[in-house]
Amino acid sequence: MIWLTWRQFRGSAVMTAAVLVILTVVLALTGPDLASQYAAGIADCTPDNTCDQFFDRFFDGNQLPFLAVSLVVLALPALVGLFWGAPLITRELEAGTHLLVWNQSVTRGRWLAVKLGLTGLAAVAAACVCGLAVTWWSDPLDKSAFPDLAQMAPLVFGARGIVPMGYAAFAFALGVAVGMLVRRTLPAMALTLAAFAAIQIAMPMLVRPHLMPPVTSTFEIGYVNGGGIHVEGQGGGPVYLSLRAAVPGNAGAWVLSGDLLDPSGRTIAGTGEEAPVPVSVTSGPCAPQEAGPHGLDACWAEINRLGYRQQATYQPLDRFWPFQWIETGIYALLTLGLTWLSFWWVRRRLS
């Protein structure tokens, strides 16, 4: 049975392995260079305390490959579900070959076990190699990423560490189960993709923020969390302040909400909103001509002096690994459930 499974699977396995080898080699070759750039930049910026600015420059310069490799890790489980999971059984059902193989001296439970086990293991291994290689490569970029691409933020979290393995196992089991129920390859692939995408969107929106109670605290406004100020109308109008979804001193954190508090502690602007502040842009620290090498730093100091603060609810970066384990565990449980369903179905209902 192992031989037959491997014989049926080897084409796509070899192709996937080749792609992964190329990816790993490219990452291995460019990774050290990226790390040394980062180390040099840190050495430069630390004395004059401009590392936040260095992070932005450094990340901006490497954003494209960063997004590309992250996308590969995010897409891999979906592809596994589509091209390994869904057709695993439907291909046999469509060609009628299940009737051939079920009448060899192998029970269909064992037949499914070997097919699921071998291909599923390959899926998890592929996700493991891909996920860990990208995690290693993008380490300096994760330390310097823009807040919306922070390591804990939805897009990046799912493309790092061990969760890709959980996703891949789940997508594969989902594809197999859907294939068994739908019995035809193309509809099964479409349904698998739709269901997997829906779950991947629902997870960070509905479940992940609550894996642990998020932290809420109040921060002074500065380079990291200050979005900007702008004046309504042609000068003379009120000055508006907006905040960014980031918290100072917590690089990599996933900011769920960031409110602007006025000096009395009242929320005057929610996430992504702006509120008027009593500063002048014609003279004083917030006037454009005052902007020195540190940009708006003097202006932020003035706003902080007036008593404005950011109140943020966030999941800090030090929860990265606990979250990875919890989420991988959730997907492992879902995978087990689907696998059980597949075995039940193949024994009782499939024909």
Add this chain to the structure above:
Amino acid sequence: MTSVLQAQALGKRYGKRWALSDCTIDIPAGHVVGLVGPNGAGKTTLLKLAGGQLQPTTGGITVLGERPGSTPAQLARVGFVAQDTPLYAALTVAEHLRLGTRLNPRWDAALARERITQLGLDPAHRAGKLSGGQRAQLALTLGLAKRPELLIADEPVASLDPLARRDFLQGLTEAVITHELSVVLSSHLVSDLEKVSDYLIVLVDSRVRMAGKVDRLLATHHRLTGPRRDPDRLPADQHVVSASHTDRQSTFVVRTEAPIHDPAWTVSRLSLEDLVLAYMEKPAENRRAAVEVQR
């Protein structure tokens, strides 16, 4: 008499439709059994249940005394050639034999090789490129080299041309003689079964309409032609299978163990095909006349 297949009130439902209902059947060992019936009679469903590919909705079925497909050992005892003889299109002939070696403890590699050579199949050929006849032969080879006690074949020749059909049935007959296995073969064509079967079962609407050894069936059925007569006036030992009347003439197909002496009748023998057709038509009337002729 031992049975290779026994079913009791067997039924299989797909959604709301019953593909097979209340089927009670007993297939004896040591025969090449032809299972014949019109399309939709439940032949394929019955054989799939026998192969363990389907689970019955109602009733029970045993094959070689065990529940079909329950254990690897039971699977090893039953060979199955499915309808349209499915094969892995991407695998070569040799790889199919390797599949057989890997998946069957009693695999007879010598037999498989020999048959492939005899058939003139190139081991490096992909199964997807084989002709229909070659595919059927390869599927049969897989079924035979497993060395089963019972080989089930579901319409194996339905899609073959006459020549390939003859070759397939010939191969099957040879294998039966060499390896002494029981065979259950389904078809909706009596002419196919006539060449290989020595036992015949007619299945209509899930019911066994007729079952018996072919020679015995032929010896006990007669066509009577003569002046018009009411069937009730035939002797009690003559069971009417079918009757047709014109204004002045009656034609009966009757089953009887006793010789027919009535001089009014012209008695003629039936071909197997005529016999099967007689049982397949007029289901309402014949249901009561369902018989089993054995020994």
